[in-house]
Amino acid sequence: MIFAINEINNNPRLLPNITLGFHIFDNLYNSRTTYEATLDLLFKQKNNIPNYKCGRKDVFSVTGGLTSEYSMQMASILSNFKIPQITFDSFEATVSDKSDFPFSYWTAPRETIHHVGIIQLLLHFRWTWVGLIVSDDDAGESFAQKLSSLFIHNNICIAFLIREIVTHFLLNNYWKPECTERIMELMQILISSNASVIILKADALLSNSLTYLMEINEIKKNTNVGKVWIMPLQWYFSTFLKGELIGRNIFFGAFSFSVHTDTVPGFHDFLLNVKFDKTLSMFLCFFWRLALLRCENCREEYLEDLPAKVFEMDMSGESYSIYNGVYAVAHALHAIYFSRPKAMLHKVNVEPVNVHPWQLHAFLENIHFNNGAAQEFFFEKKDLSIGYDIINWVTFPNETYLKVLVGRVSSSQNFSIIKDAIVWNTRLKQVPPHSICVESCHIGQSKIVQEGKPLCCYDCTACSENMISNEKDATHCVKCPGDHYPNENHDHCIPKVISFLSYQEPLGIVLVSVALSFTVITCFVIQTFLKNWNTPIVKANNQNLSCVLLIAILLCYLSCLLFIGKPGKLSCLLRQMTFGIIFSVAVSCVLAKTILVVLAFLATKPGNRIRTWLGQKVATSIAFFCSLQQVCICIAWLLSSPPFPDVDMHSQTGKIILECNEGSITMFYCVLGYMGFLAMISFTVAFLARKLPDTFNEAKFITFSMLVFCSVWISFIPGYLSTKGKYIVAVELFAILASNTGLLACIFLPKCYIIIFRADFNTKMPSS
Template identity: 50%
Template sequence: MEQKLQEEPCVQEELPAPGEMAVQKEVQEEKLELPHIVSKNADYRCGQQLKVKNDFGMSENIVIGEFVSFILPGFQEFAYNTPPTQKMSDRILLNYYHQVLVFVFAMNEINKNANLLPHSTLSSIFAQNANNEIGTAYGTMDLLFLKHGSPINYMCGKSFKLMAIIGGLTPHNSKQMPHILNIYKMPQLTYSSFDPSLSEKTQFPSVYRMIPNESPQYVGIVQLLQHFGWTWIGLVVSEDDSGEMLLRTLIPQLLQNNICFAFKEILKDPWRVSVQNEKTLERISYLSTKTNVILVHGDSRSMEGFRIILFFLEIVKRKPIERVWIITAQWDFATVLNSRAFTPKSFNGTLSFTLHTNYVAEYEKFLETLNPYQSMHYLIPQFWSRAFGCAFLTYKLYLPGAGFCTGEERLRSLPGTEFEIGMSGQSYSIYNAVYAVAHALHAMLSSRSKQKAMGDGATRNLLNIHPWQFHSFLKNIRFNNSAGEEIFFDKNGELAAGYDIINTITFSNRSIHKNHVGRIDPQAPKGKQFTIHRNAIVWNHKFNQILPQSTCVESCHPGHSRIVRQGEQICCYDCPQCSEGMISKLMDADHCNKCPEDQHPNKNQVHCIPKHIIYLSYREPLGIILASFALFVSLITLVVMWIFIQHQNTPIVKANNWNITCTLLIALLLCFLCSFLFIGQPGKVTCLLRQTVFGIIFSLSVSCVLAKTITVVLAFMATKPGNRMRKWVGKRLAVSVIILCTLIQTGISVLWLATSPPFPEFDMHSKRDQMTLQCNEGSVHMFYTVLGYMGLLAIISFTVAFFARKLPDTFNEAKLITFSMLVFCSVWLSFIPTYLSTKGKYMVAVEIFSILASSTGLLACIFLPKFYIIVLRPELNTRDQLVKKKNCGT
C-alpha cells in the first residue's frame, strides 16, 4: 500500500478552500459573478517536489500549519447538530489578514537564512474557520491531514512533515483545537488567546502561548490608575470565563489600592441586545456620566455588540461617550468588524493594553511592495478585492462596475481601522511563533547530527521524527529575534514578555494613529517594570489636553486626612484638617502623622519644620533689660561699698559693725552678678552652678543680715547692768552665725549635686513651634529644700528684727532689717506660684527678677538711709549726734 502511494500520481485539486467557499458565498449573496476561483496559494499539495536534499538523499520539506481567522460570519455560533448552511453575513476583516502576511514573511526570512535550518525548507499550510465548533474542528483536521483528507501527516512521496500548528485567533478556537491536537501530541502555538485554562499543562500539554500571562496586565492597570490618580472608574466586562477571571482577580487588587467603581456593567449576551432598546442605551449613557474613566474588558467577539451601542449613541443619538477608555489587550478595538461602526469621538484618546510588539523594518517594506499578481499568498485576491474595491479577471473574480486591480495599490493608503501598516502585537506574536518553531527544529537537527557523529544508529532524517519528540526542544528554546529581543517560554509554556500601552488618536476620516506611551515588562528590574510617558498622551478633545480627573470626591489636599463616609465606598470620604501637631504630606492621606519632638507643622500642616530653639538670650529685649538692671544695681553696690570704705572710720559706719556690713555688700554684689548665670544659652556647667551658687550666696546674704540683727540685739542687752550677754558680744559670734548658716546651705547644695544634679534639656511640649533650652533641676525636692532653707533664715531674721524694732534708731538697724526682710519674704513668697505658672524662658526671667528684686530690697532698705546720711547729710554722721539721740532715746 505504501509503495502504491509513492508511485500514484497526485492531482492538484481546484476546489476552493473552506475560507474561499465563505468568500464565494458572500460574493454570490451580493449578486457578483464568481464562476470559479482558482487557488494559487501556499497550500503545498502532492506532486510539489523540493530540491533540498538531506544527508540521505531525500527531500525535506517541513510544514508549519496556521489556523487563521479573518473571514468571520458575523460572529454567529452554530451548534453541532446544525450545519452552517444558513444565510451568513461574511466579512473579511482586513486587519486580521496580517495573520497570513506576517506568517509568510517570517517563513520567507527563515528559508533565506543560511544559518537556520540549512538543509531543510519550511513550507506553510493554512486553514480557515467559521468561529464555531464545527469550523474549528474541520479546520484543525484539515491541517492535520495536510488538506488531503488522508491519515494524519500523510506524505505524498514522503516529501512533507507537519511539525507544528500556529493558531487560533480567539479563545473559542484556541481552546477547541487542543482537544484534537492532544491526541497526536501536535504542538500548538497560540498567538491571541488569553484563556487562562490553556496554561494548565495537565489538560493542554501541547499548547504554547505566544502571549504573556494576564497577571502583569492586571498589575499594569492598577499602576496606570494610581499614576494618574483615578480612583473612581466604570467597568464594562463580558460575561465569559475571561470576564469572570478579571472580576475575581483584578477587583480585589483595585479595592486594595483604594480604587472604586462608579458602576459595573456585565454584558451578558451582546448580540441579543438590540440597538433600538431605549433602556439599554439610556443605561449606558447614564452610567457613563458618573466617571471620566471606563475600563473595558472582553474579546472582539463579545465586545462588538457594545461597540454597536456606542456607535448608535454617537451617530444616531448624538451623545458620544467622550471618556478616557482603558481597553484590555483582549479586545482589539481598533479593528472594526463593520467599517461603518466607527466612533471617532468616543474612542479618541483611548489608552489600551496590547500585546508587546517591536519595529521590524523589513516587514513594512514587505507590505509596501506587496503585489497580488506577483505574490501567490493565501486568498490574497479576495483580500485585495475587498480592501480596494477592485476586480480580478485573471483569478475569475469579477466585480461588475468595479475597476480592475492593477497591483499598484498600496496598503498604506487604507484607513487604520481596516488595515494597519506595521507589526501589531498579534502579528509580532505570530512572527515569534514561526521563529520559535524554526529555532526548535534547528536545535533538534543539531542534536541529531551530534548523535550521528557519535555513531548512534538510531539517527534518522527529520521526516521520520514524530511531533511529540519536538516538545522538549520547543519548550527550551531561547533566541534573539530580528528586533533584538530575547524570546523564550516560562515554566507554564507562556511567552516571557509584557504588554505595551497604546494611546489611540482617531480622526473623522476613519484613520487612526497609535502612539506608544508605556510598557509593562515583568522582566525589567524592580521599579522599572511599569513605565508611562504621560507627556506623550493625547487625551480626548473633551478634556482640552488637561489631565482628566476621576474621583468620587475632590481629593484631600496635604494637611488633611480622609475619613470614609458611613455607608459609602472607601473612595467617597470627607477631608478634615489634621489636628494640632499633625501633618499629612500626600494627597488623600489615610491619616495624619505626628511630627518628631524637635519639629512642628508649618502653617498648612504639610511639612514638619525644625522648632526654633529659644532661651533667655542677651539679644532679646527681656534679656537686655534684666542684664542691664543687674549691671546697674551691681554698679550701685560697688558705689555704696566704695563710699562705705571711704567713710569706714565715721561713727555711723563703725556703729553698724563694719566687717558684717562689708561682707553683706560683697554678698549682695555676688547676688546681682549670679543672675547672669540665668541669662544666655544654658550649658552643662551653667546648669550645675545656677541654683547652687544662687542658694549659697543668698544664704550668705541672709546670714549676714541675721548676724547683724543678732549683734544689735545682743549689744543692747549687754548695755544693761549685770546682763550675762556681754560675753557674747563681739566679732566671733557674728562670724560663727554667718559661717554656720552658709555651710548648711553649702552642704545641701553638695548633696544635691552628688545625688541628682541639674542638667540642660529641651522642653519640646510647652510651645507648639518652639523648643526651650532650659536647665532641668534634676531633683525638684532638693531645689525647694534650698529655697526653703533660705526662707527659713529670712523668717528668723525677720522675727528677731521685728522684736528689736523699738531699740534706739541711732544705734540699731532693727527697723531697717525688719522692713528689708519683709520685702525679701514678700518677693520669694510671690515667686513660688509665679514660677510654677510660667514655662520656658519666662520661668527663668521670674527667678532672675526675684533675685534682683530681693537683693535690691536688702540693698535699699539697709544701706540707702546710711548712704543718705554719709553723702547728703554728713553733719549727722558725728559722735555727738549719735550720743544725743541715744540720750533722747533713754
C-alpha cells in the same frame, strides 16, 4: 505567517535544503468549526479519527487560535498527538492551568503583564476611582477578580462593576426589545458616575453591541459619554458596512495594549507584491471584495490605497506574535537537524531526517533566537519574553483613525509613557482628567476613611502638632524627628533652633550689665563703710554683720553670671545652691541685725540682763545657725537628686531648649521656702521694732527691704511656672537682682547718704 515562511525558506543558513509549507483554516468564530478544522488539519481524507494514526498529514506545529477559548479547544485535540501549538493570544487562567496544556506555547506576553500595565497606567495619572465593564462569563469574571486584587494592593477602587453578555442585547442576530432599557441603565451609570476612566473587557461582538447602542442612545437623549476608555487586549475599531467607525466619538483618545512590535524589514514590500494564487484566493478575494465593496475580480493595485481601518500595511500585534511563533518552530527544527553528528560535518547541505512533532518540545522550551527585526526572543515558562505597547487611539471626522504609540510595558514589567504624545477625548472637562472618589487631600493633611465606603472615599484632616505629610493623599502623617519641627503648612520638617540664655543676645547682655553695675555699686558701698569704719553710724549697725551682709550681696550679684551661658554639669550644680546659700547668709544677717535692734532697746531698761546678749558672738551665732540650715538643705538636695543639664524639645515649638533640670523640684522649693521663712521672721521682727527710739534704728529700713524681698519672690513663683525656655532663667535672675538690690538700697544707701552728704548726723552714737 506566509511572510515568515517565505523568509525562512529563502534563508540558506536557517534550514538549508528544507522547505516549509502551511495550511490555513478558518474557524468562522465557531467552536464546532474549530474542532472540525483542527481534525481536517491532521488527517488527509477527512477521516477524523482522534487517537489513531490513519493517514495523518506531516504537521509539525499548529498556530492558533485567535482567543484563549479557541486555543483550548484546539489543544484538547492536538495534545493527544503531542503536536506543538503556538498560541498568539494571552493565556487567560479562567478554568484551566498551563499545566493542562503541556504542548502549548504562547507568543503573546503573559496575562499578568497586561494587568500590571493597566495598574501602572492608572497610578501614573492618579486614577483611583474607575469603572469596570466585563463580559458575564468565565473570562470576564477572572479578569475582574484578578484586577480587583491588584486594585486593593494599589489603593484603587471600583466605582461600579457591570457584567454584560451579548445575549442581553441580541437573540438570533436580532436586537431584543429589552436592550433599550438595559442600555439606558448603563448610560445612566456612566453619566452619573464621577469615575472618568472605564476599563472594558469584552469580546468584539459584545463591545460592538454595547458601543452601537450607546451611540444610538447618545443621539436620542442628546447626551455625551466623556470618559477615558481602556480597551481589551489587541482591540481594534470595528466598522459598519459603509466604513463608519463604531464608537468613533466615544472611544476617541482611548487606550489599549498591543503586543510590542518592531519594524520587520521587507514586510511592506511583501504586501505590495502579494500574488493571488489559488491557495490564497479563498481567503484574500473574499476579504478583498468585502473591503472594497466591489463585485469585481481580485485586483492587486488597490491594497496600498486601503485605509488603515480596512487594512493596515504595518504588522499588527497578532501578526507579530504569529511571525515570532513561526520563527520559533523554524529555529527548533534547525536545532534538531544540526544536532545530528553527520549534519555538523555537512552544514551546507543537510539531508532530510525523520522528525516527529513531539521532538520539538525539548528545543522549543529552550529556544533563544533573534527574529527578522533583530529582536531577541526566548520562551520563559512557555511564554515568549515580550511586552506590550500602549496605544492611544485618535479618530477623525472622515471615519479614519491613527494609532499613537504612547508607552510600553516590558516583559520585566517596567512601565514608561510619553504624556505629551497623548491625545485626549474632546468631551473631557479637563485633561488629563481626574478620576477620584473625592478631591485629593492636600499636602499637610492625611486621609480618614469614611465608614461604610471604599478606601478611595475619604475625608481629609490636618496633621496634628509635630506631624507632617509631604505628599497628596497621604494615608497618615509622619512625626518629625525630635530635633525638627513642622512648618506652618505641615509639609516638611525644619531643624529646631538651640536656645539658651547666652551672653551674646540682648537679654543676656542687659542682665549681665545690670549685675556688674550693681556689683560695682556694692564695692563702692563696702569701700565707703571700710573708710568710715569707726564712725558712729557704722558702729551703731554692727560693723561685722554689715560687712558680711555687703559681701553676701556682692556675691549674690556675681552668682547671676552662673545662670547665663550654655548649661553645663558644673554650672547646673553650682548656680541654685550657690545662690541659695549666699542669699540665706544675707537674709540671716538681716535677721541677726533685726534681733540685735530689739535686744539693744530692751537693754536700755534699768536692771535688764539682756545687755549681756548684745555681744558680737550672739549676732554671729544667729547668722551662722540660720545659714547652716540652708547648707544642710542644699547638701540633702545634692545627695538625693542633684540638678543636671537637660534638653527640652517640646516646651517651645521650633526650639531645643538647653536648660538645667533642677532634679528635685521639691528641694528647689525648699531652698526658696527657707529663704522666705527667714525673710518673714525678719520682716515681722523689724515691723514690730520700727518705732523704737533710736537715732540709728534701721528697723524701718529692714522692714521695707524685707517687704520688697517677699514681694519679689512671691511674684516669682507664678512667673516661674508660667514661663518657658530661657525666659525661666531670666525671670529668676530678675528676682535675684530685684531682691538683692532691695537689700542694698533699703539698708545701706541711707547710711551712705548720711556718711557722704550729711556728716553732721554722723557725729555721735545713739544714747545708751
